[in-house]
Amino acid sequence: MAIEIDSELLKRKTLQLLAEVGVKIEHDELVPIMLAKGCTQAASGRVRIPAGLIDEFVTAQEKTRAEDDDDQQLHPWCGIDWTHSLMWSGQKEQIRERLQTEFLMSAFDCGPTHYYDYQTGEAVAVNTDIFVEMMKLAEATPEIGYISTWYRQDVPQPTERIASLILGLQHTKKVDGIESIDPAVIKYLIEIGEIITGEPKCSRYLSGSQCTISPLILDHRASADMLERARLGINRYHIASMPTVGIATPLALAATILISAAEILGVLIAAYCLAPDGDLTGRMICTVLDMRTANASPAGPETLMISLGVKKLFDECFGGHLWTEVFFSPSTDYPGLQAVYENFFAAAAYARLSGIPYVPYPGMGTLATGGTGSPTQLMLDMEIRKSQFQVKDQIEVTEGTLLFQEVCDCINKGDNFLISDHTLAHFRELWRSELFPPTPSEGITAGGNEKRILDECEQWWRANVASYEPPEWPEDILKALDDLLRRAEEELL
Numbered sequence: 001m002a003i004e005i006d007s008e009l010l011k012r013k014t015l016q017l018l019a020e021v022g023v024k025i026e027h028d029e030l031v032p033i034m035l036a037k038g039c040t041q042a043a044s045g046r047v048r049i050p051a052g053l054i055d056e057f058v059t060a061q062e063k064t065r066a067e068d069d070d071d072q073q074l075h076p077w078c079g080i081d082w083t084h085s086l087m088w089s090g091q092k093e094q095i096r097e098r099l100q101t102e103f104l105m106s107a108f109d110c111g112p113t114h115y116y117d118y119q120t121g122e123a124v125a126v127n128t129d130i131f132v133e134m135m136k137l138a139e140a141t142p143e144i145g146y147i148s149t150w151y152r153q154d155v156p157q158p159t160e161r162i163a164s165l166i167l168g169l170q171h172t173k174k175v176d177g178i179e180s181i182d183p184a185v186i187k188y189l190i191e192i193g194e195i196i197t198g199e200p201k202c203s204r205y206l207s208g209s210q211c212t213i214s215p216l217i218l219d220h221r222a223s224a225d226m227l228e229r230a231r232l233g234i235n236r237y238h239i240a241s242m243p244t245v246g247i248a249t250p251l252a253l254a255a256t257i258l259i260s261a262a263e264i265l266g267v268l269i270a271a272y273c274l275a276p277d278g279d280l281t282g283r284m285i286c287t288v289l290d291m292r293t294a295n296a297s298p299a300g301p302e303t304l305m306i307s308l309g310v311k312k313l314f315d316e317c318f319g320g321h322l323w324t325e326v327f328f329s330p331s332t333d334y335p336g337l338q339a340v341y342e343n344f345f346a347a348a349a350y351a352r353l354s355g356i357p358y359v360p361y362p363g364m365g366t367l368a369t370g371g372t373g374s375p376t377q378l379m380l381d382m383e384i385r386k387s388q389f390q391v392k393d394q395i396e397v398t399e400g401t402l403l404f405q406e407v408c409d410c411i412n413k414g415d416n417f418l419i420s421d422h423t424l425a426h427f428r429e430l431w432r433s434e435l436f437p438p439t440p441s442e443g444i445t446a447g448g449n450e451k452r453i454l455d456e457c458e459q460w461w462r463a464n465v466a467s468y469e470p471p472e473w474p475e476d477i478l479k480a481l482d483d484l485l486r487r488a489e490e491e492l493l
Contacts, residue, residue, distance in 0.1 A: 002355035005257070005309050011317040014261045015051050022048035023216045023266035027223030030270060037273045046216075049269050054318075057272045061280065061319025068281065068321045076326050076350075076359050080283070081207065082106040082146035084238075085176035088204040095145065103389045104145035105382060107138055109329060109366045110207075111148035111178070112373030116335060118458045123333060123372050125153040131164065132171055136468040137375055137461055139172035143382055149178045150373060158492040159485070162188045165205060166481045169196070173471045177207030183221070183228040188488050190232060195480045201233060209240035209283055210271070212263040214248030218270065226274060235278030237271035238323075239264050244296045245306065246289035253302060257309040260284060264310070265318055284310045284324040287369065297331035298369060299342040301349055308353045326350050326362040329370035335377035335457075336450055339367060340384065361385050379457035383435045390431045 022039075024046050025031050031047060040048045074092065075083040077099060086092040098104065114123045115130045124130075131150050138147035149168050152160055161181055168175035169192075180186045186206060193202030206229075210222040226237060241260040243249045249256040264282040271280050286303040287296040297303075307324040314322035327346030330339040343363040351359040363385070365378025403422060410417060417423050432438060435453055 003305065003308050003312060003353045005254075005312055007313055007316045010254070010258060010261065010313050013258055014265060014313070015054060017216075017258065017262045018049040018054070018266050018269075019051060020048065021216065022046035023218060023263070023270070025218050025223060025270065026220040027218075027227070029227055030218075030223045030274075034270055034273050039269075039273075047266075047270075049266055053269060053272075054265065057269055058317075058319040060272070060276065061321055064279075065320045072323060075323065076356070076362075078104075078146070079106040079109060079362075079364060080323055080325060081110050081148060081177070084207060085146060085204065088177060088236075103143055103386055105143060105385055106364050107141075107144045107147045107378055108134070108150070108373045109148060109364055109370050111150050112366060112371055113151045113153065114368065114372040115150075116333075116367060116372050116374035116376070118335065118374070118376040118454065123368070126150045126373075127154040128152055128167075131167065133465060134373065134375065135168050135171035135175065136465050138174045139471060140464045140468040141461075143386070144174060146176060147172065147174050149175055156489075156493055158182065159185075159488050161185050162192075162488045163485055165189070165192060166485055169481070170473070170478070171470060177205050179208030180206060180225065181208075182492075183224045184492060185488075186225070186228050186234070187232060188484060190234065191484055192481065195477055195484065203234045203236065206234060206236075209238045210267060211240045211242055212267055214241065214243040214263065215259050216263050216266060218267050222267075223270075226271060230274040235275035237268070237275070237278060238281050238283055239267040239271060240283040240285060241310075242285045242287070244287045244289055245302060246291070247296070253306055253309070256286070256306050257313065260286070260306070260310050261313050261318075264314075264322070280321065282314065282322045284322060285328050295331070296369070298328045299331045299346070304346065304349045304353055308350070326359055329366040329368070330363070331369050333368050333372065335367065335374045335380065336454055339363065339377055340380065343381070343384075360388055375461040376454055376457045379460045380435070380453065383433055383457075387431075387433050387436070 022042055025034065031041065034047050035041060038050055038053050042048055071083065071087055074086065074096060078086065086095050113126055115126050116123050131152050134150055135147065138144045149164050152164055155163055161178055162185055165178055180189055189206040190201060190203055193205045194200060210226055213219055229235065229237065241263040243256060243260055245251060245256050249259045264284065268280050268282055271278060284307045286306045287298045288300055288302050289296055311322045311324050314320055327343060327350065330342040332338040332342065343361055347359045347361050351357065361384050363381030365374055365381055366372065367374050367377060406420060406422060410420065435456055
């Protein structure tokens with residue numbers, strides 16, 4: 001990686017922090033499991049983790065390091081949520097092959113709770129009508145390979161995740177794994193996978209992370225989520241640290257790397273105690289407090305420097321398996337140029353700090369740090385991504401593409417190629433963006449072009465929804481899903 005840190009000093013201090021201070025585990029059932037593996041409990045109640053147990057964990061992680069490194073190569077193109085979905089559904093190589101010649105992208109990251117209504121200029125809570133319209137948009141848009149399950153606010157929350165996944169599947173086959181929120185939901189998400197695939201213990205529809213609370217706290221809900229997965233035999237844990245620099249961690253970047261690495265590593269050790277042979281990965285998402293507005297934003301160089309600093313520390317010292325976004329989401333509340341700037345800046349900075357020669361534009365229709373979904377912004381992001389996709393790194397040089405005899409004939413005639421047979425046959429194959437024409441459009445005045453672009457994006461997504469056709473599902477699968485939802489409502493409501 002291109003970013004430079006003192007990994008050895010950070011490693012020593014991370015081990016010291018976990019050994020002397022430890023992680024606060026807010027669940028009485030998880031603590032004894034960790035103590036039985038050699039951890040100790042401080043007078044404060046925090047669980048202290050010995051270096052020897054961490055060494056054992058790192059050795060175990062190295063066994064699957066190459067596979068995880070290969071998995072991570074896909075997420076700059078697909079986003080982390082879709083990449084996980086592809087891994088868990090066995091579609092990773094199939095999609096990787098399709099991406100060589102076909103443009104596909106993920107939509108709306110991990111799932112908004114609000115929808116930006118371009119026509120009214122307001123962000124509103126997601127309801128069932130909005131949810132269905134977004135699922136239809138995904139199904140009707142061939143460039144969308146995956147859509148998250150948005151969070152509805154107008155239905156009973158104890159069963160919202162189950163009901164929304166089923167409703168999403170009824171409208172598109174492009175929806176997949178979701179966050180359970182409540183551990184009681186996990187068994188139903190597994191059963192949905194069994195109904196759809198016919199495979200026992202199919203966990204492709206169970207996604208999400210066990211998020212830590214800075215500094216170094218694993219709360220009761222996340223602990224219960226981990227224990228329920230272990231009870232059901234789903235030994236897959238994705239541990240995330242999501243600090244806000246300036247609140248949960250100091251403004252010093254090195255101190256934030258230390259705290260975040262300790263949080264992720266400490267809770268990974270808890271997961272290792274539950275499932276020594278499990279699929280154990282970490283995730284780093286960082287925001288920074290804007291003291292002028294009191295808002296937290298992922299936009300800016302510090303967030304990327306911290307996240308990639310944590311990743312380098314794990315790659316060099318703790319067995320890898322640390323995932324971090326190209327960019328989580330623009331912080332702006334509105335679609336348009338500000339969101340585009342934040343996405344482009346993040347991609348360029350990520351490429352520089354990671355040493356990856358090229359990182360694609362990461363926009364996927366989210367605003368407000370991922371909390372708001374904007375189909376208008378999605379169409380804008382999609383067009384930018386499509387324009388990048390058209391840039392190829394190879395040019396076919398053959399007798400057929402050199403057109404040598406035509407070149408000679410044209411030169412000898414002192415002519416040009418404007419009316420040649422080849423130009424007339426192929427000029428329409430040149431790719432040009434309809435949204436960003438290479439020559440100025442008539443009637444566009446200063447300050448009016450951004451509105452023209454967003455107006456067209458708004459029309460595009462609505463036209464796609466108008467062409468929607470529902471997916472086909474066997475009647476027995478639809479009935480089984482309805483029966484499952486009825487049982488979940490009887491238990492949880």
